Amino acid sequence: MELLIKGGRVIDPANGVDQIADVYIENGVIKAVGNSTGEAASKQVQVIDATGKLVIPGLIDIHCHLREPGGEAKETIAAGTRAAARGGFTAVCAMPNTNPVCDSQTGVEFLKARAQATGSVRVYPIGAITKGSSGQELAEMADMAACGAVAFSDDGKPVPRSDIMRLAMSYAQMVGKVIISHCEDPELAKDGVMHEGYWSTVLGLRGIPAAAEEIMVAREILLAESVGAPVHIAHVSTAGSVELIRQARQRGVDVTGEVCPHHLALTDRAVEGFDTSTKVNPPLRADKDREALKQGLKEGVLTILATDHAPHTAEEKAREYNYAPFGISGLETAWPLYWKELIETGCLTVNELVAMLTVNPARRLGLAGGTLTVGSPADVTVIDTERKETVTLEGWQSKGRNTPFVGWTLQSWPVTTIVGGRVVMIDRQLVQG
Structure with missing residues (x-):
């Protein structure tokens, strides 16, 4: 055509x-x-x-959840990629927290085949770091990379063992891929449902402290620095995380971070009405964190924007706040939300915004696209x-x-x-x- x-x-x-x-x-x-x-x-x-x-070059989302296989009631590759197309995305990277977990060559090949058969946009598989995302034993990273995995992550779960994460970074580096880390100390975050602060106290909900994220961001940076490997921090949400990434990049550590639209558009005050669509992990943070994210983007400390599209059924989200799952369905509103928070406020230029959704993610994960270069x-x-x-x-x-x-x-x-x-x-x- x-x-x-x-x-x-x-x-x-x-x-x-x-x-x-x-x-x-x-x-x-x-x-x-x-x-x-x-x-x-x-x-x-x-x-x-x-x-x-x-x-502009087609938008690229390096962090979304398509749920298939095993979670088709929440989302399918067909529906998720239609949502991506409607949101202006021409490529999405699918996180591996499916059922079964995408932790093998078979899982990667299944995703590619289903995307080819039913997808409206390009789908790039992200393989799990550990088998079953259990955090205990490395998955077959080389096999997955060879058949098309573009990165590795246990997103949805942190990798609690530092020795396993350090080994994973070394293996990922050997096969030319990047580790994407879900930074969360599981003990500090345990049973939390929103940001720990004024509003969690007022609402009587158990909070997740900013330190739960920042401790793991610091660990990933130190591990990446120790082995000379790249690492990408998913869904950065706190001022402390921005500062840790800023300092690491100044030292020459190969660390990047992404920001999601909901962490720019909302704060923890949005939980006041107990609307479970505001329940997301990491949680909506305080206004000072939101401003720090914007400053980090403005300074180039944070260089990638991603949706963390996490669809759920209406029945799941209709539960009491404490028991509803985390996640926002974000592909279809991402661009106008970024425009509102980053362009209309003068935080970024249009060119900078476009780069953070095209060439920057493409280069970080070695993806085709992200440019209008002839050919x-x-x-x-x-x-x-x-x-x-x-x-x-x-x-x-x-x-x-x-x-x-x-x-x-x-x-x-x-x-x-x-x-x-x-x-x-x-x-x-x-x-x-």
Whole structure:
């Protein structure tokens, strides 16, 4: 298929491009960026008018939960990737906390096959660090890397044993992959359901202290430094974690961190109404933590944005706050929330925001895409920065409807998503087939 995306503001941070231009796509790859109308004039092409809109590399989410196999009531690869497409994402990295856990070559191959058969966007498997994510014995990391795992994580669970994590970092480095760490001291966090602070006291809910995250962030940094391996910190949520990462990067440690939209848009005060859609791990933190995350992004201490999309059934989230599962369904509202918190506040430039959702995650995990370079895969997202929508569940694609943002009016929405030259979403509508 040939496509011509005309007249948009093309932003490609990987190549330092920010200009009004056309993007011409042929045979699933970027053929030209610039004034390509003459080249395309003699051909039958589909033309997408992007006048007044952003045309950027397809968004990449390096942290989401697709639940399949074993959790299909919460989400499926089909539904989760439709949600991704609607959110402007052309690629997602699936965490391994499925049932069974993706801790073997078989698990990786299953995910790839299901994504090929039912997915709307690219799906990259993340393999488990330990067998069954039990934290006790390393999984077959080399086998998983050889068949397509792009990173390793026990996300959803910390790796409690330092010796196992140190060994995992060494093995991951040998196969050219990155460890993604869920930083949580299980004893400090035990039975906690929200951030430990003023609001947990007022609401009578058991709190999770910031130290539960920070202790493990410090451990991962020291272990990575000791073996000279890279490490990526998932869902950074506290001011202390930002400072630890800042100091480590100044020392030359190869550590990166990601921030999720809900940790920028909400604080622990949002739990006041006991809405279980605000229950997430790590929990919504205090305002000082939210401001520290923004400052960390502004300074380049934190360089990646990710959703931590964690869908659950309505029945699970309808439980009492203490017993409801952690997680927010985040793929479909991520971009406008980032726009609200990072662009409208002047925290980041548009180019910086685009980089944190495209080239930065692509480079960190060695993924294809993240750029509009000629010859690269034609993964493209078109954003209407003037479009305003009120978040509703009408048209919602994820099976998990556990979002605290229903009723919020947000500006700047993805309107077209193109994966490998194929239009999968246009005018906010999913394209079938």
